[in-house]
Amino acid sequence: MSINADITDTGGLNSGGPVKITRSTKLAALPQPPYGFGNYFTDHLATMRYTEDAGWSDPQVVPFGEISLHPSAAGFQYSQSIFDAFKAHMQPDGSLAMFRPDAHVSRLNRSAARMCIPQVDPAALIRLIERLCDVDRRWAPSDPGSALYVRPTIIATEGFVSLRPAREYLLIVFLSPVGDFFAEGSDPIRILASDEFVRAARGGVGSAKTGGNYAAAMYASREAADRGFSQILWLDGVERRYLEEVGSMNIFVKIAGKVRTPPLSDSILAGVTRDTVLKLLKDNQVDCSEEPIAIDELFQAHEVGELDEVWGTGTAAIISPIGRIAYKDKEVLICGGRSGPTTDWLYKKLLAVQKGMDNDPYGWRATVPDSD
Numbered sequence: 430m431s432i433n434a435d436i437t438d439t440g441g442l443n444s445g446g447p448v449k450i451t452r453s454t455k456l457a458a459l460p461q462p463p464y465g466f467g468n469y470f471t472d473h474l475a476t477m478r479y480t481e482d483a484g485w486s487d488p489q490v491v492p493f494g495e496i497s498l499h500p501s502a503a504g505f506q507y508s509q510s511i512f513d514a515f516k517a518h519m520q521p522d523g524s525l526a527m528f529r530p531d532a533h534v535s536r537l538n539r540s541a542a543r544m545c546i547p548q549v550d551p552a553a554l555i556r557l558i559e560r561l562c563d564v565d566r567r568w569a570p571s572d573p574g575s576a577l578y579v580r581p582t583i584i585a586t587e588g589f590v591s592l593r594p595a596r597e598y599l600l601i602v603f604l605s606p607v608g609d610f611f612a613e614g615s616d617p618i619r620i621l622a623s624d625e626f627v628r629a630a631r632g633g634v635g636s637a638k639t640g641g642n643y644a645a646a647m648y649a650s651r652e653a654a655d656r657g658f659s660q661i662l663w664l665d666g667v668e669r670r671y672l673e674e675v676g677s678m679n680i681f682v683k684i685a686g687k688v689r690t691p692p693l694s695d696s697i698l699a700g701v702t703r704d705t706v707l708k709l710l711k712d713n714q715v716d717c718s719e720e721p722i723a724i725d726e727l728f729q730a731h732e733v734g735e736l737d738e739v740w741g742t743g744t745a746a747i748i749s750p751i752g753r754i755a756y757k758d759k760e761v762l763i764c765g766g767r768s769g770p771t772t773d774w775l776y777k778k779l780l781a782v783q784k785g786m787d788n789d790p791y792g793w794r795a796t797v798p799d800s801d
């Protein structure tokens with residue numbers, strides 16, 4: 430993992446041990462926008478290791494590079510792996526602020542619990558991420574709509590073949606400057622409600638951010654893409670009737686002026702953006718609730734002209750308007766295929782809070798300390 434390295438310094442941490450920083454001696458040329466999504470990686474990685482004897486230890490920032498793993502590491506043999514993702518944004522005063530890192534780190538620990546991965550000290554992980562963001566600060570994009578994407582990942586590294594939780598883990602955090610998640614940019618997307626495939630079962634791991642959920646979704650997503658749809662609208666696995674998620678986003682609908690999103694369950698990922706959007710709507714006196722939404726109800730609402738808006742929420746895609754929904758042999762056009770007023774308002778509001786252009790009553794922005 431240490432290529433192009435020579436200078437070493439340590440930053441003082443009070444908990445989780447000091448972060449050892451090994452700076453890359455060969456810094457990459459910065460990419461120019463548009464970045465697309467996930468095409469560029471910064472100069473460094475953050476890492477921590479877990480062993481039964483030492484617990485999580487040895488937090489480091491190291492030059493970006495490949496990692497080597499035992500061929501039988503449970504992380505890829507049995508998918509004992511998790512990740513989370515959030516963004517850091519350039520602020521008007523030139524500082525860099527992460528958006529709700531505490532909520533993401535606590536979700537990482539919830540995913541860890543579900544996948545039998547040992548808990549990480551949230552404060553120690555946030556400090557490690559802060560050091561990484563600080564070292565690679567020059568990569569943070571300043572153009573509108575772009576951000577520095579932060580991806581903490583944990584994989585089981587112990588090499589063994591029997592089926593039990595591993596005893597060794599690697600935590601990696603990488604950073605990527607990103608722009609639009611969808612090729613459509615901020616134009617409404619066209620989605621297909623699947624009556625054949627399900628993303629997650631009751632009692633399964635749908636509420637954990639674990640790689641297997643994404644692998645499970647790929648076949649249906651590729652089929653939908655071949656038919657011109659950009660995402661699958663996932664219905665519940667029991668009745669194949671209730672809306673769960675759209676691609677890797679949570680879903681919101683506005684019917685007859687009222688906003689609704691499905692209530693959380695173990696087959697729905699508890700999106701931080703979903704939570705943010707619910708708070709923003711409530712604080713602005715928008716009528717909204719967490720209630721099941723049946724697919725037939727959506728089509729009935731459309732028939733009587735009451736399906737006002739539909740959008741997806743997620744860190745990567747932010748607020749994504751949905752312009753068309755297909756299900757079986759029907760397809761409906763929502764809001765004339767344009768982004769509706771609530772969708773637009775939320776997109777602007779959320780970006781303004783993230784980018785430091787609006788106030789932050791909940792303390793969602795966390796400034797990355799500057800070590801210089």
Ligand SMILES: *Cc1c(COP(=O)(O)O)cnc(C)c1O
Nearest residue numbers: 677678679698700701702743744
């Ligand atoms: C990550 C993710 C989301 C969105 O979560 P955010 O915290 O808002 O980024 C929604 N659904 C799935 C399946 C996800 O993986």
